[in-house]
Structure formats: C-alpha cells, structure tokens
Amino acid sequence: MRRDDRDEPFDDLFREIERMMNEMMNGGDVDFDSAGSVENGFGTDTHIDVHETDDELRVIADLPGVEKNNIDLECDGKSLTISAQSQHRQYDERVSLPQRVNEHTAEATYNNGVLEVVFESAEKSSDISLE
Numbered sequence: 027m028r029r030d031d032r033d034e035p036f037d038d039l040f041r042e043i044e045r046m047m048n049e050m051m052n053g054g055d056v057d058f059d060s061a062g063s064v065e066n067g068f069g070t071d072t073h074i075d076v077h078e079t080d081d082e083l084r085v086i087a088d089l090p091g092v093e094k095n096n097i098d099l100e101c102d103g104k105s106l107t108i109s110a111q112s113q114h115r116q117y118d119e120r121v122s123l124p125q126r127v128n129e130h131t132a133e134a135t136y137n138n139g140v141l142e143v144v145f146e147s148a149e150k151s152s153d154i155s156l157e
Contacts, residue, residue: 074108074121080147083127087141089117094136101129103148108141 077084089097091112098109103126110117127145134143 090139
C-alpha cells in the first residue's frame, strides 16, 4: 500500500481493525467513522466503581452532562439499574452487586456529574427453627 502524507496517520490501522472485526463477525459491517455519533450510551465518558466494606456498599458512576432529574435508579438487592438521559444521549446500565444489599436503606447523591449510591449490607439469613 502506498502512503500519502495527506492521509491520517492511523487510517491503515483502523482499516485493518475493521477488516478483522468484519471477518470475526462473519462479514458484518463495522463502521468506525460513525463511532463518534453514537446516540445511545455514554461510552468512554462513563465509569462505574463499586467499593465494598463490611458495613456498606458504595457505587460511584460518572454521568457527565446529565441533569439530576433525568436519573432513575432501581435496586432489587442484587443489582442496581442506572437509567440516565442527557440532551444527546441515553444511558442504561445494570450493575451486579458483589453482595446482597438492603435496597430500602439506599442513599443517593448527585454532584457535578458524579452519582454516588450507598447501600447497607443485607443481614445474613436468619436461622430457621424446625419444630
């Protein structure tokens, strides 16, 4: 392949990655040129951390550009679902929690694009007496 100085320096690399992805997906079309215009999901802008202690579990998520009133949280004790939306993007993420939590004691704060949800650890199963 002949190189032209006017070409983008990584064009060849991206073309090769696209070719390999197409082969891997049995000829499916992967278009890297449209990756910057993704409407659903926050992609690389979003980062989620889960911090666990004996007493609590803390989930921290970066949600840049989202207004507080556009965030919905749901928890079933085993997973946390974060749904958020900005003017240009929609985000839905289900986070599997490493331990069972008491979803009724959850406290959430949102400040400067950072969501923090704190759960108390669920109590261990109680003993069942057989009579």
